[in-house]
Amino acid sequence: xxxxxxxxxxxxxxxxxxxxxxxxxxxxxxxxxxxxxxxxxxxxxxxxxxxxxxxxxxxxxxxxxxxxxxxxxxxxxxxxxxxxxxxxxxxxxxxxxxxxxxxxxxxxxxx
Amino acid sequence: xxxxxxxxxxxxxxxxxxxxxxxxxxxxxxxxxxxxxxxxxxxxxxxxxxxxxxxxxxxxxxxxxxxxxxxxxxxxxxxxxxxxxxxxxxxxxxxxxxxxxxxxxxxxxxxxxx
Numbered sequence: 001x002x003x004x005x006x007x008x009x010x011x012x013x014x015x016x017x018x019x020x021x022x023x024x025x026x027x028x029x030x031x032x033x034x035x036x037x038x039x040x041x042x043x044x045x046x047x048x049x050x051x052x053x054x055x056x057x058x059x060x061x062x063x064x065x066x067x068x069x070x071x072x073x074x075x076x077x078x079x080x081x082x083x084x085x086x087x088x089x090x091x092x093x094x095x096x097x098x099x100x101x102x103x104x105x106x107x108x109x110x111x
Numbered sequence: 112x113x114x115x116x117x118x119x120x121x122x123x124x125x126x127x128x129x130x131x132x133x134x135x136x137x138x139x140x141x142x143x144x145x146x147x148x149x150x151x152x153x154x155x156x157x158x159x160x161x162x163x164x165x166x167x168x169x170x171x172x173x174x175x176x177x178x179x180x181x182x183x184x185x186x187x188x189x190x191x192x193x194x195x196x197x198x199x200x201x202x203x204x205x206x207x208x209x210x211x212x213x214x215x216x217x218x219x220x221x222x223x224x225x
Contacts, residue, residue, distance in 0.1 A: 031211075036213075044201075045216070091210050099214075101146075101154040
């Protein structure tokens with residue numbers, strides 16, 4: 001079983017739609033969590049951190065559920081430019097010693 | 112504007128050749144990493160460094176080596192390239208004690224070994 005699991009998708013949604021991705025992690029020692037965005041044939045870029053209380057950045061909302069060991073990313077009012085792969089990342093141990101990347105969820109936003 | 116640079120961007124090379132993938136960052140980060148990523152797959156850590164003269168192997172078994180003689184420079188060397196080394200190699204750096212501030216990635220090197 002992978003330490004960080006994501007639905008690979010693809011998610012195909014129309015512009016303006018709301019879409020949500022979930023990510024589960026198996027190691028309860030995971031301390032910190034992030035969402036990265038990776039465009040096709042490009043490098044990953046940090047999208048947002050995920051805080052225990054949940055956090056929002058514009059159209060993007062991240063949630064953490066430690067009891068069920070999953071994190072989520074909600075994208076409201078999807079834009080064509082949101083089309084990308086979204087990577088879930090978990091840091092384990094103090095000081096973020098071990099970083100686990102999920103394989104990503106692909107999103108296609110259609111006009 | 113990139114603060115971490117990787118060269119070459121693409122490389123096609125024959126089996127048995129020695130190659131060095133370059134990575135430099137201008138952010139003064141102590142911690143640097145090399146990841147390998149195949150299409151549609153997760154990133155796998157192959158080497159990391161917590162500062163000058165510090166290098167460690169990551170989770171993925173690798174036939175590569177790294178060096179960290181200067182803070183800004185973290186090259187990766189394959190002594191004898193093989194087709195199984197065909198992949199994308201991503202260099203990253205971060206501030207702080209680990210990845211808690213997120214990683215900044217270079218644009219990657221796409222390596223093809225024929």
